[in-house]
Amino acid sequence: MQQNTTQCTAIDIHNLCFSYDKKSSTNILEIERWQVNAGERVFVHGPSGSGKSTLLNLLAGVLKPQRGEISVCGQALHSMSGRQRDVFRARHVGLVFQQFNLIPYLTVRDNIQLVRYHTHTSSKLDEAIITLFDGLQLDPILMDRRADALSVGQQQRVAIARALINQPELLIVDEPTSALDMAARDSFMQLLLALPGAEDRTLVFVSHDPGLADYFSLKVEMQQLSKHKELADAV
């Protein structure tokens, strides 16, 4: 599972063990070694309950492994406090989820501005949004509209804009196409991969749909990545 290490490493996992039940000897996830170079596009797939979401939570610093090391963008997440991991996530990781996760009663601008809580930069927000909207083919007029007034497609693209506004080194996308039809799915993928700066950004794309694998240079099967074979349904 080791990729080319001559380039700068975006993800570096070593002897990682994780279990939701700290007293349990059964681990949900056990990864001996996994490295991803910066700028790589990784497709992580596997059946439900294979630990995909757990891996994402570990990469984003929401969860902390019981044992082992996990470094993302050169930062050792395993030795950080919860608050440090929160700040790290805000500054270095962009996240897009299946449900797009916009707060419905906030405007598009406010939804995007939420990400700047830890970066403390509100200047030129509108300019940055307009630039992103341009790439995402969104009308800037939508900025003052409530999130719940947008179409599903618009919500999805706003969620991407929010994930990218801080120019994160790592973009994690979790099952974003599961609710889309085939045409919308392809359109989304093309849009995502053609975004400005996409070539410098590490992309971890999680899906149980193997049909999307063709878009990615690197494919990871969860069951091969994690040594643990009795994957808990509880994940």
Added chain:
Amino acid sequence: MLFKLAWKSLLERKVSMMLTVLMIAVSAFVLLSVETIRYQAKESFSQTVSGVDLIVGARTGQLNLLLYSVFHIGHPNNNISWQSYQDIASHQAVEWTIPLSLGDSHRGYRVIGTSDAFFEHFRYANRQSLKFADGRPFDDTFDVVIGAAVARQLGYELGRKIVLAHGIAAVSFSQHDDYPFEIVGILAPTGTPIDQSLFVSLNGIEAIHVNWQHGAPIPGSGRVDPDSVDLTPDSITAFMVGLTSRIQTFNVQRMVNDYRQEALMAILPGATLSELWRMLGSVENLLRLISMLVLTGALFGMCNMLLASMRERRYEMSVLRALGYGPWTVFSLLQLEALIMSVVAILVAVAGLHLAVHIMHDQLMVDYSLHLSGQLLNSELWQMIGLILVATFVVALLPAVSAYRHALHTNLGR
């Protein structure tokens, strides 16, 4: 950003938020009203009389004497003979006296028969003397000086003739219409029951009661020329005493209480007021307790509202966690929402309190001699407001901790 998020989140649940705010506002209004009336009543009562060493009246309860002589509340049960008054007034330890003769009124406002000494020696608040907004003290038998509130509310000016009524009811059927009085002076506002009173000479009180018996004119007696009769009063209701030295206070009090010719009593206004507050203390505490319980109930309502919203907001909490908001930030968000509701409720309650005081001010003054100043936000009220905010924090701990725990264990994308 956190404030904006909390505010918009509350606006999203407008109806339940408004009902919760209203519930807290009503209970805060009750609590602040009780506190305001308690505080202002003390302030108002303690400012009503100043520099008076003793008040002497017919033997009765101490509080009763204080209430009817100073605050014009209640009724005297007996009078003091003029002879006894003069006897005590001439005591070597007595520097001055202010005689008070009560029992008449004008359109619901009490009329007080007194002497020039009233304008000379009476002090209120921090030993402030009475000032005239217009005119002068009474001189003639049928001169009357009116308080500031009487002048304002009845629209009276100098030179106007008015008729006094027998008794102190707002509507009287026994008018002294044979003897109209002329307004010669209007007192400046004092914030005491003086503003709600009219002052005439003792001679004037005697004159309008010539040929009266048992509270009614003797039939067929007609008007009598006051210059043709002796207007020295037979009795007065009470009198205030200023002593040459305060060291003499207890000696003179004992002398009055042991007075053999007549059953009299002397009270120290300050000490009697303290006794009044002591007696009212348990009632105050009970009112406080009730209003605090009402407030606690309202705050638990708010807690319930926030807890009920937690289920639908789990998704929102997950989003915040994904964006780097820590569990303590989520905790703070819930606390901030509770705080916003409380602060809005307090603002509504304080505005309501000001409005209520504005509306009720004159009525409270007339009925209870209670002057409520416009400056309601005193240090005690600020303490109460602080207490409400602390209680809000404590009660909101439940939903905030629930949100914190959820945020701590949340998984992204779920």
